[in-house]
Amino acid sequence: MTSNVAESLNSALRNARKFLVCTVIEFIRGLIQKWFHERGEKAAERIEVLTEYVTKALMSKKAYADFMTVKAINSYEFQVLDGIRECFVNIQDRTCSCRKFQLDLLPCAHAIALIRQQ
Numbered sequence: 001m002t003s004n005v006a007e008s009l010n011s012a013l014r015n016a017r018k019f020l021v022c023t024v025i026e027f028i029r030g031l032i033q034k035w036f037h038e039r040g041e042k043a044a045e046r047i048e049v050l051t052e053y054v055t056k057a058l059m060s061k062k063a064y065a066d067f068m069t070v071k072a073i074n075s076y077e078f079q080v081l082d083g084i085r086e087c088f089v090n091i092q093d094r095t096c097s098c099r100k101f102q103l104d105l106l107p108c109a110h111a112i113a114l115i116r117q118q
Contacts, residue, residue, distance in 0.1 A: 054106065061109040068113035080110040089114050 009028070016027045048055065069081040076092035087110045088097045095101055100108035107115065 057104075057106060058112070061107070061112050062116070064109040065113035065116060068110065070114050070117045078114050080113050082110065082113075091115075 009031075012031055013024065013028070016024050019027070050058070064082075067083065071079045071081070073079055073088070076090060078089045078091065080087045080089055080096075087108075089095070089101070089110050091111070091114060094107075094111075096108050096110050098108055098110060101111050
């Protein structure tokens with residue numbers, strides 16, 4: 001199965017297109033139901049709280065964060081130097097001036113550096 005839903009459906013419906021519309025719709029419903037069931041089973045087997053994608057993303061950010069310097073501005077605002085630029089992290093608001101913290105809704109490397117220091 002590809003990552004693009006439209007491509008997945010097109011591939012799965014290749015042979016079903018010759019049938020009546022009602023039959024094709026029922027086929028699509030059954031196919032999507034099967035996909036959701038398989039994903040639910042796979043998710044139920046996981047022990048970890050985070051998905052593999054999020055875990056890998058955080059681990060790569062952690063490796064980058066190990067080389068950053070953190071300076072406190074006050075109890076919840078910090079200046080983080082990464083060797084190229086300086087960023088400002090507000091741990092209370094969960095924001096960083098690099099904007100990756102807000103866009104990804106995951107801690108950026110600067111926030112991880114701050115969390116590791118505390």
